[in-house]
Amino acid sequence: QTSARVALRRRDEVGEVAGAFDEMADQVVSMRRNERELLANVSHELRTPLARIRFALELADSAGSESAHWRSDIADDLDELELLIADILSAARMDLDAGQPPNGLSPLRLEDVAVEDVVTKAVSRFRNAHAERTLDVTDNTRGLTVHLDRVQSRRAIDNLLENAHKYTPDPTSAISLNIDVSESSVFIRVIDNGIGISDEDQQKLFRPFFRVDRSRSRTTGGLGLGLLLVRRIAEAHGGTATIESELGRGTTATIEFPLS
Ligand code: ADP
Secondary structure, X not given: OOOOOOOOOOOOHHHHHHHHHHHHHHHHHHHHHHHHHHHHHHHHHHHHHHHXXXXXXXXXXXXXXXXXXXXXXXXXXXXXXXXXXHHHHHHHHOOOOOOOOXXXXXXXXXXXXEHHHHHHHHHHHHHHHOOOOOEEEEEOOOOOEEEEEHHHHHHHHHHHHHHXXXXXXXXXXXXXXXXXEOOOEEEEEEEEOOOOOOHHHHOOOOOOOOOOOHXXXXXXXXXXXXXXXXXXHHHHOOOEEEEEEEOOOEEEEEEEEXXX
């Protein structure tokens, strides 16, 4: 792996030191590889919404008076891009190994929002992007209004739907989005029958830039920031974000927003 490997096979202190150096050299090589991958992922994630914006602008120009719809899509993508950049910067500033939920989220813009509206927007965006996937939606909120940041809460749902899609390789396997209300909270659940996550990896899911099995995840795109963001968004609202999963069977991701 590294040309600087010390060619000693001794059992004494010198051998131990040599072994320690070998290990350090391996770690440096793997850190460099992680950095390169991260940079590639960051530029990919930034380019995707930029490409969508460029495309929508072209359509808006040629659509004349019908352009309002495209302009609102562009505004959505710009919002998302702005938040993504802010999140990358704040993630870069925090201690990557601490595994603590960071507090670098942009301040919430709270307003009374019909949960239904947020859900409808997230669902239509998902269906536009992934026409081939069945998304079953059950919304039991019946017009209920909650104090939420409209953009951030939609983004949290977007992230969970996107993960369910990315990590469910069988395109005929449906995804479910269930919205339920208890006396004190709204529960948003995204359920898939995809690849699932081992117990060991579940402990690490909310760490910045964590991705299960990088070789597998590379083809799907992503930064390993999505779930951390979801948790930060939920917690900023006074709620929670949790994952239940079984390797090879599927995953249920739950966001809980308190009603007051
Ligand atoms: P990413 O941008 O890599 O998707 P996330 O923070 O959203 O980052 O997720 C972290 C990792 O958790 C992913 O790379 C993936 O390995 C795993 N993961 C997330 N959601 C799911 C899911 N629904 N099913 C299986 N694995 C998942």
